[in-house]
Amino acid sequence: MEAGVFKALVGVEPTSSQLPTAPGRVVSRTCPAVPQRDDEDIELQDLQHPHNCAMPLDTSTRITPRKERDPEMSVPGTPGEPADAFEALPSFLDPPMNKFRVASCCMMNLLGGLTDSAPGALIPYMETYYNIGYAVVSLIFIGNALGFIVAAPLxxxxxxxxxxxxxLGLSQLCLMCGYIPIVCTAPFPVVVCSYFLIGFGSAVSLAMNNVFCANLRDGTTILGAVHGSYGVGGTVxxxxATSLVSRVGTLFWSRYYLLTLGVSLFNATFSAxxxxxYEKEAADQHRESSSASALASSEGDGSATTTGGQPGKPAPAGTRQQLSAMFAAFxxxxxxxxxxxxxxxxxxxxxxxGWVISFLVATRDGDPSRVGYVTSGxxxxxxxxxxxxxxxxxxxxxxERLFVYLVTAGAAVFQLLVWLxxxxxxxxxSLVVVGLLLGPVYPCAAAVFARNLTHAQQVSGIGVISAFGSSGGAVAPFTTGLLAQAAGTFVLHPIAIGLFGVMVLTWYGQPSVRKRTE
Known part of the structure; x- marks a missing residue:
């Protein structure tokens, strides 16, 4: 009885029968925000990486190598560029000619220091020779400023x-043409025009040298050395000038510029x-880097082409684009x-x-033949x-952002001590300490500007900064001379401290430093 009931309750299926099919889906498990593909097979796609040859590439993808860029625009990390569109920065020793190029930049900045520091010691003798006052002799600074301003957009x-x-050779030729009339002790209006040529030539070389050095590896250190050369010129x-005038007399003050004339002649040859x-070397180096990247990207399908559709011939950067970048920099x-x-x-x-010697002579009763050396300190x-x-x-x-704040504040404090x-x-x-603290400001600032500008704006942007900014080295001394004529040479100190305040405000307005990716 019990066995019969058990057999009725449990039926054994034969071995040849099929398993029952799964019931249809009753409740949909879809998410309304995600498109469903119920009628398609789900499969894993191959991961592709253009630089990993062990992984298969999608042969339908067209690999496009980078455009050949301007040699001045080889700094990595521009926003908007693909991740593989950067290359290693050149350095002081790579390529080998760079060490001579940096030396050339140092020599041109040395000449700038020799030129800019001389008026401080020579102004008292120029006033005597031409029988002019502070206001009139300050016109040499205006001529210099106009040269910088005219050079900026060019x-x-x-x-x-x-x-x-x-x-660069043209810039040194302009300097030579400016020094010759001064050496010949030309009439004062001609001397003012000569300072215009000096300002123009200085602006061209300064702008291009700043860009070149800022785009080298360890650019802040190299800029420190290059602008330190300016300080060497300013020191000697x-x-x-003081030693020369003390020995040969006030009538021959202009003979100092024979030195600057000789250095400019050397710089014209050495820089050229x-x-x-430079352009050919930088383009070849960039082409090799681009070819290596394109080869790694296209290995396995050989489908690389250029952006212009002409195999093997990278499209050069257009002059029109460069000029557009210059106007965008403004x-x-x-x-x-x-x-x-x-x-x-x-x-x-x-x-x-330019004016501390006049301050020491007029306010502290200093001897011009002795206090002239204070400027060298x-x-x-x-x-x-x-x-x-x-x-x-x-x-x-x-x-550099915090560092510039600290040294500028310190310079203002010691400038106050010079005054009081x-x-x-x-x-x-105190003046030596002011110079010590001001020294690193320009190299640090130039490095920050280069990192905050895009590649397309770098050359023209730093050119505008160098040219228009450096015109302050003419406008401020001219204004100081006018006020000194009316109120006294003590006005130098409030003007200098006020300019330190402007530096702090404009530095605060700079955007945060963009990280470089080398």
């Missing part, structure tokens, strides 16, 4: 049309030689604030150098600051 066009080597210039193949916040910052910096630096401080303190700017916790301490020795020592 730097990029000169570089594109002539190439770097010829453009007043020493030579060192930069002669609308950049970095460029405008940077120009104001360097305007104030150069204005304070050259005003102190100021420039010696700048030189030491640029060589020794510039590398610290990139190493402090807050970077009634001692020539105490003022001279």
């Amino acid at each position: 730097v990029e066009s000169l570089r594109l049309r002539l190439g770097r080597a010829r453009a 210039g007043p020493l030579i 030689w060192s930069f002669w193949d 609308r950049s916040r970095v460029v405008l604030l940077g120009a104001l910052f360097i305007f104030a910096y150069q204005g304070a630096e050259v005003s102190i150098s 100021f420039w010696a401080g700048i030189t030491l600051g640029r060589f020794a303190l510039s590398p610290l700017g990139a190493r402090v916790r807050g970077g 301490v009634p001692s020539i020795v105490g003022g001279a020592v």
Whole structure:
């Protein structure tokens, strides 16, 4: 009985029967936000990476190598570029000619220091020779400023049309044409026009050299050395000028410019030689980097083509694009604030150098033949600051941004001591410290500007900053001369401290430093 009931309850299926099919889905498990593909098979797609040859590539994808860019625009990390569109920065030793190019930049900045520091020691003798006052002799600074302003929009066009080597040679030729009338002790209006040529030539070389050095590896350190060379020129210039005038007499004050004339002649030759193949060399290096990247990307399907559709011939950057970038630089916040910052910096630096001797003579009863050496101490401080303190700017916790705040505040404090301490020795020592603290400001600022600008804006942007900003080295001393004529030479100090305040405000307005990806 029990076995029969159990058999009725449990039926054993034969081995040949099929398993029952699964019931249909009753409740949909779809998510309304995600499109469903119920009628398609789900499969894993192959992961592709253009630089990994072990992984299969989608042969339908067309690999396009990078455009060949302007050799000045080889810094990595521009926003909007693909991740594989950067290359290693050149360095002081790679390519090998770079060490001569940096030396050429140092020599041109040395000449700038020799030129800018000389008026501080020579102004008293110029006033005697031409029988003019502070206000009239200050016109040499205006001529210099106009040269910088006129050069600003032309730097990029000169570089594109002539190439770097010829453009630098032209800048040194302008300097030579400016020095010759001064050596010949031409009438004072001609001397003012000569300073226009000096300003124009200085602006062209300064802008291009800043861009070149900022785009090298360890650019802040190299800029410190290059601008330290400016300080060397500023240190020895007043020493030579004061010694020369003391020995040969006030009538031969202009013979000092024989030295600057000779250095400019050397620079014209040296810069042209060192930069002669710069564009070709940079383009070849970039082409090799691009070819290696394209080869790695296209290995396995051989489908790489150029952006212009012509195999093997990269499309060069157009001149029209470069000029458009120059005009765009004028609308950049970095460029405008940077120009104001360097305007104030150069204005304070050259005003102190140019008028502190007159202040010590008029207010402290100093002897011009002795206190003329005080300017050399100021420039010696700048030189030491640029060589020794510039590398610290990139190493402090807050970077160059915080470092510039600290040294500018310190310079203002010691400038106040020069004004208030009634001692020539105490003022001279304080002035050396002012120079020491101001020294690293320009190299650190130039490095920050280069990182905050896009590649397309770098050349023209730094050119505008250097040219318009450096005109402050003429406008501020001229204004100081006018006010000194009316109120006294003490006005130098409130003007310098006020310019330090402008530096702090414009530095605060700079955007945060964009990280470089080398």
